[in-house]
Every structure is written in structure tokens, then in C-alpha cells.
Amino acid sequence: MITAWQSILNLPEHTPHAVVMILVLIISYLFVVLPCSLIMAFMERKLSADLQARVGPNRSGPAGFFQPVSDALKLMQKVDSPSSNRAEAIWLGIAGMALYSTVAVLPLGSLILLVDTDMSVFLPFWGVIVLTFATLMMGLTQDTVSGWLGGLRTSLRGMAGVFPALIAVLCAGLPAGGFSWSHIAAAQSAAPYHWTAFNNPFGAISLIVFLMSGMIVLGVAPLDGAISFSELRGGTAAHLSGPKLGMFRLSRFYGMFLWCVMAVVLFLGGWSIPEGLTEALRDSNSFGVIVLIELFVLLIKTFAVMLLIVMFSQVTPRMRVDQVTDLNWKVLSPFSLISLVGFAFWTAWLHG
Amino acid sequence: MSLREYLATDFTNWSLGPYHPALPGPMMLRLQLDGEIIVSGETEAGFLHRGLEKALERHSWQSSLTYADRLDPESAIFGELAVCLAAEEIAGIDVPRRAQNIRVILSELTRISSHLGFLARMAKAVGSTPMFHYVLRDRERVLDLFELLTGARFSINFLRLGGVSADVTEGFIERVIDVCELIRIRLKEYNDLFSFNHAFLKRSSWIGVLSSERARALGVTGPNARAAGLSLDVRKSAPYSGYELIDFEIPVGRGEGGTIGDAHDRFVLRLREITQSLEILKQSVDSIPAGQFQSVKISREFTIAPGEAYSRVESPRGTLGCHLVSDGGTRPARVQFKTPSTGHMLTIPELVIGTRVEDISVILLSLDISLAEFDR
Amino acid sequence: MDTNELKRKLEIKGAGSSLKQSLAIDVGSLAHTAQFLRDEPNWQMDDLENISAFEMKGDILLTYFLKSSSTGKTMVLRATVTPKTETSEVDAVSVSHLWAIAIPLEQEISELFGVRFQGGKTRPHQVLPEGWRGFPLRKSYVFPIEFASIKHQRHEHE
Incomplete structure (x- = not known):
């Protein structure tokens, strides 16, 4: 895999692995994560405008395509309010580190997986849990009721949402026989009826559970009690402005991107392209083309999932935070357990 | 321990x-x-006390209506109507039938506009942005009508003592009928999208329950009282301006989403009131009598004989009362408004007890309080 | 006045929806009269619609609009209080123990006219800002030139 990267980047043979890894991290962040987060931000704005019978951004770039860029530039040049809260800065740093460490395990293609162990799937969950905890602590260090309630609600939401999500991940790993990205991708193929979601009757349930618990964990409207603009004015982020607000928004979109990519790889076939094509390309040693095509397929599916999420979030009114956790514990968790049992029986029946 | x-x-x-x-x-x-x-x-x-009642004492009778228009910006005509009815009662001015009919048309259009604003605020309170935008788009059609007739969208400044300031044309009536048809179609869309949406029901049913006993004890009138179960409507109990000739019903809360008098009931009740207003409009535009639109011409030196009167109108928020005193001069001696939001504000300390922080917005906005008219 | 005198007055004057038929009483017996009208089965005036105040030649007239929710009849009570000087406060009796709607109405009258409602629940600075002097709705009120170091005239000679 390192060799694949070395040949893509045309690096000399004896480059230390650490340097390659760092380069890969930087490249994937700059060229995949950042643009995709910006594209997701744009999609959300334009789609939600369409659903609300508005025009949406239409000034910067064709059809307002560069709106997130101009937002970012605008936020960068704002003077940040002086925050005398050292503790908050520390927790913000920890939250950032936790979130962006997941770039290392982002499943972007079969040849460019940086870390391909059985724990790859679970690292984002760890990152998300740390993020939740850090937001809780950030909220508690603030002096306002908005901060306290926002932090407490975030922690409730975050801790609650990971439970059904993890069960759903277990469901996806069962037919694959392992949890590394390559195992899971190998268990599916390009054809939709081989995807985990459509392979057996319980797949769709676990896909939906995974997506909804993702929305709960990340705080995507309508399940965003902690950011609740109508009373908390943004919760823990109520006082952010300038570059910090830009980073906060970007990290939210990155979280959504991460979750959608995971959903696609676990349940919707990931980057699989038809076998014959892969063979032909592999024979002709054009790794770069394989990477690009796989990335393309992956991103198309990711944006389709994002579209679904935006449509759902626009049509549904926001739910109260205790109703969100009720939904989580009383609806999503039982369904995830049912689908886990179903998957187990199905896999045993198929393979035994 | x-x-x-x-x-x-x-x-x-x-x-x-x-x-x-x-x-x-x-x-x-x-x-x-x-x-x-x-x-x-x-x-x-x-915070919005602007000394409206004192200002009304310092200007002529002609200007008093312009000030009364600013009592509540969303339902401007009702302030004017209250002052007009009281002044016309003291002065003994007869209002021609045509002018009365025009007043009814504008009142019901304002009621529809105000209730649409309420629907938008409720949608925003629970975070349903599409509903918010759809409702405001349709409200713009009603405001276009006001602009066509009076020149302004909200503060229409259209009534005069003895009638209205200008006549309505055939074109205006056609457009009113078109807008009524549009609102009728849209009401069904709102019901499909939002009114009985499960998430909205969870946010608003059994929240902020105002019982009929408390509503009566706190002096709540209007849609909030009707949602609580009291059947109070000035248009039926003390009709004015031709309402006695119009056939319409007063909707009362039925508690379909949760219980009678909860926030969802107040929401659904106002939807029903829009339907009733459409019915009233239909009858009014079908039969506008020919005649004058104004019976007297007021100048700045117009005086009214000494006397006083108390008029009541049914504004979109409740019973708006106006106590008007004249001492025979060119200016009113006292204009006092009894606004419906006074009673609604009294319910807030009771309704928020025991609820959660996220319900505050829903409760407060479901009461449809106007701070402008509360403070004057 | 006591109950019998009140009954006699009511029989003479009657009650009606027009303000021309109102009952004038003195301010001390206001609460008692209102309660009588509320409880007496002939009248049953159990709704307070409005409390209005206006100044006529130095006297402040308080007008209470009562209504019966069962019969729909309305009734008007009037009480007159006279402040000793143009800027002094004057006392009246509160009816907020009978009707909750009286609280905000009496609040406004107390701040804008300078009428102290005994037994009432008025708080300071609800309508007018802190530090405001005078009672704006009195006819004798003179607007201050300056408040909170903001002048309401631009030039000295206006």
C-alpha cells in the first residue's frame, strides 16, 4: 500500500515510511477532506434553499458554488473576540485533534488506505467520543447558561448516539468476517444487491440506524438539541466568531462527511467498481486511475447520502433534546439489536 | 442523608x-x-413604551387615526377601527354601508396576514424552516393587496372618521378573490406538511396548557381563550361594522393533537380562523353595496362634542378596547387602549412552570403576544 | 357606602352598555362595590374588562368596565381621586385581589398618573425607565428637556 502511494506521488524508493504517511495525510486533508467539506456545505445551503422555495447563494461563483470559500475568507478576516478562557482553548484543541486524527483512517479507496487494521472502523468512534467529551468540558468552562446546557446536551447526545451506531457497525462487519476496511469492501461488490444494505432483509434497518445515530451524535438538525439556535443561540458555540467560528463550522461539516463516507463504505458498497475494470487497470499498472475512479464512485455515493440527510433535516421540525435521546434509546437501539441478531442468523445460515 | x-x-x-x-x-x-x-x-x-396614548392627546382628530394605526404593526387596522368606532359613537357620525363593508374586508385580510405571521413564528420556534418560508411567501400576496389599495404593507393608515379614505375598485376585488383562493389551497398544504407532523406534535402538544378557568381568571381573550374552550368573540357578542349580517362560525379548541388549550390547539385554531376569515371575505366581496365611502370630510380643526365611548373590536389577538374621551376640543382628551396582549402576558409565569428550557419558545410564541401593543 | 345604599343607587341608575349610564362611587368603597357586584346573583359582574383613567381639570377619574360573562351585560363604575398638587401622588384602592387582569392595568395607571393602589401589586419602573420624574399622562405634565444626559432639543433656543 505504501508502494502504491509511492508510485502515485513519484517518490524515490528509499523514502522513510513516516514521511510518506505525513505527506499522504496532508494531501488527503487538503485535496479530499477540505474540498468535500466545502462541497457539503455548499450542497446543504443550496439544497435547503431549494426545499424552502428560496434561491440560495447565487453570487459567488457560478450558482454560488464558491459561497463556502467566501464564508471562510470572511470569517478569517474577522477579529476574534478576546477569550480569556485558557481551559476552553485547551478543550478546543483536544476536540480538533480528536476529529482530525480520523483523517488517518478515512477509507478513500482500496489502494490508499493508510491504516488498514481491524480497529480502523472504530477509530472514528473514539474520535467522536472525545469530541463529545471535549465539547462538554468546553461548555462547562463557560460562564453562561447557554454554555452549560449546550455542553450537557452535547454529551447526552453524543454518548447516546454511539451505541446504536456501534451495533450497526457490528452488523456490517459480520458478513465481512472482519472490521478492516479492505475486508468490508471485499464482502461487497459494485452491484447493489451485494451491498450490505441490500444483501439481506436487515441491512436496510442497520443502514438507517447508522445514519440516524450519526445525526444524533453529530448534532445535525433536526436532532440538534445542543446547538438549538432558538434558545441557546448556538450552545457552546454561542460566543464564537471569526476564525474560531469558521473552524467550528468546518469541523461540523467534516464530521458529517466522515460519517457519510463510513456509511457508504460499510453499507453501500464503498468504492467498489466492476471487477473487470479493476483487473484491466491493475494489469496496466495505472494505479492513479484506479484511485481516481474509486474516489469518484465513493464521493458520488457520499454526496447522495448527504442529499438524503439534508432533505430529511429540512422537512422535519427540530426535536427537543430529551425526545432525541428517547428516539435513540427507545427506537434506534432496539432496532439495531434486532438487526444484529438478524445479521448473525443470516450469516450463520449462509455460511453454515 | x-x-x-x-x-x-x-x-x-x-x-x-x-x-x-x-x-x-x-x-x-x-x-x-x-x-x-x-x-x-x-x-x-x-421596552417598547413610546407614549402613544400621550401623543394621541397632542394631535388633531385627523391625526389620531394615524397614531392608532401604529398600536400594533401587524394588525394595524384594528387600532384604527377601535378609535373610529368610539369617535363615531360620540360624534354621532353614520358610516355608509359601503365603507363598513370595506372595513370588514380589510379587517379580515389583516387577520389572515397576522395569523400567517403567527404560523411562521411557530414554525420557526420548532425549527421547521421550509414552513416558515412558505408561509411568509403567501403572506406577501396578502400584503401586496394592502399595498395596492393603501400604498403600504403594514401600517395602512386607511380608515377615516365616517368611512375610509379611498374607494375600492373592481380590480382590487378580483385580486382579493384570487388571494383567497390561493390561501385556501395553501392551508391544505400547510396541513399536509406541518400541522400534524409527528415531530411538531411532540414539540407542541400537551405544552403550555391553558385551561378555560385560568383563561377566564386572567382575562385572556381571542384565539387563546377560544383554544382553551371559551367561546368569546366580539364579532358575535357585540357586532360592529356589519358583522351581524355575515354568516360565520367561531372555532373553538378541540384538542386534536393533545389536549384542549395546549400550544398545538392554539396553532390549529388559528388555521381554522383563517378559514373562517376566508368565508367572511367571500361573503363581503360578493355583496359590496354601492354608495359613498366616506360620510364626512375631516379637517384639522374638526371637533367632537364632549362625551366618551368605549368600543370593542376583535383583533387577531383578542378583544381590543378603546376608551375615548372628548372634551369638545380639536384634540382627544384621552385615548386609552385595552389590548389583548395584557391578559396573555399574565399567563406566562404560570405556563412556563414545570416545562423545559426548549419549550419556552413554543409556549411564548403560541400565545401570539405583541409587545408593541402591550407597551404602547 | 354600605350594601343597602348601593342597592338603592343601582336601582335608580341601572346598568347598561352605554357609558352614559355609569355609577359614580367614592374611591374607598371601590373594592367592596366591585366584590358586591361580582357576587350578587342579580348582577354577576364577574369580568373586569378594563380600568381606564383620565384627568379632567385636576381630578383623575378612574373608570372600571365590568361585564357579566353569563348575561353579557356591562356596567361602568367611576371613582374620582384628586391629587393635592400637580406632582403629588394620590391614593386609591386596588381590586387586584378580585381580578388578576387588574394588576397590569393598575401598574400603568400608577406609573403614568401617579395613583397609589393600596393593597395592589405594583412594582416600580415597569413602564417608565428608572429615574423618570413626573407623571406623563397628567395634563399638567411638562416634558423634561433632558433625561439620562440625552437632550431632546438639539439647540438651546428651541
């Missing part, structure tokens, strides 16, 4: 306002919170 005592926490004081997304206008809401549950609440208003 029991576990409960050991884990007991203190209450937090949180004051929202004067400007806050959850509040209907500039007011302070001081809450004591036990975690997320509200233990007690207290309101303070007066």
Missing part, C-alpha cells in the same frame, strides 16, 4: 432578553432553572 438530598443542586437564575430568539419581542423573562426544568418565571416589559 438520602441520595436525593446528597445530589440536590441549586437553582440557576437565567434571564433572557430583552432581545432573544425565543421571545416574541423586547421583554425580559427571568427564569429559575433546576437543570433543564423551569421552576419559576417572571416577565418584565416596557
